[in-house]
Amino acid sequence: DIQMTQSPSSLSASVGDRVTITCRASQGISNSLAWYQQKPGKVPKLLIYAASTLQSGVPSRFSGSGSGTDFTLTISSLQPEDVATYYCQKYNSAPWTFGQGTKVEIK
């Protein structure tokens, strides 16, 4: 099975900072990648699909890029409401594996 590895596992940044999270697949998955945000005590929320397509209603400060094995989620200007754990998920074929998550905090 394809493994999904996120880095870093956690980060702390200031409001207004640019934040980048990386997700690496152990084999190529084309652009079959989604990103989710899970705030503490809440249900996961789809942010991005097809590696770079913003889900409706998601703020434009979120963006995704990549193809093949290497992907990134970028928050262009970190806001207090962005405190959450972020997960990547591959969906080219079963199993739809998640990365282990990246916890984002405000410094």
Add this chain to the structure above:
Amino acid sequence: EVHLSESGGGLVQPGGSLRLSCAASGFTFSNHWMHWVRQAPGEGLVWISHINNDGKRTNYADSVKGRFTISRDNAKSTLYLQVNSLRDEDTAVYFCARGAAGSMIVGNDYWGQGTLVIVSS
């Protein structure tokens, strides 16, 4: 408005069984793949299983293969997960999530609130 509501969780002894349900509303259930995802306390998301729109195709994570069975009743707009031979490590919140309609896969765009399964003697 799309709504997914899980039920059926609870406290069960190791080796026991439960049937989880996910009632769907606000969309044409029979058009969509559906998924189960779980999250152990303080841990990350783990994909468990999915089923295609007519119920004829299913897939499972290796960790649950042979013990869990996903199914659906499109007439009732309900998704199920039969969980058998439960182990301590199956303790988690179980989420149902909506998948693709047709060939356009966009990940899981709607999620239920989850139902908690605790496996303990």
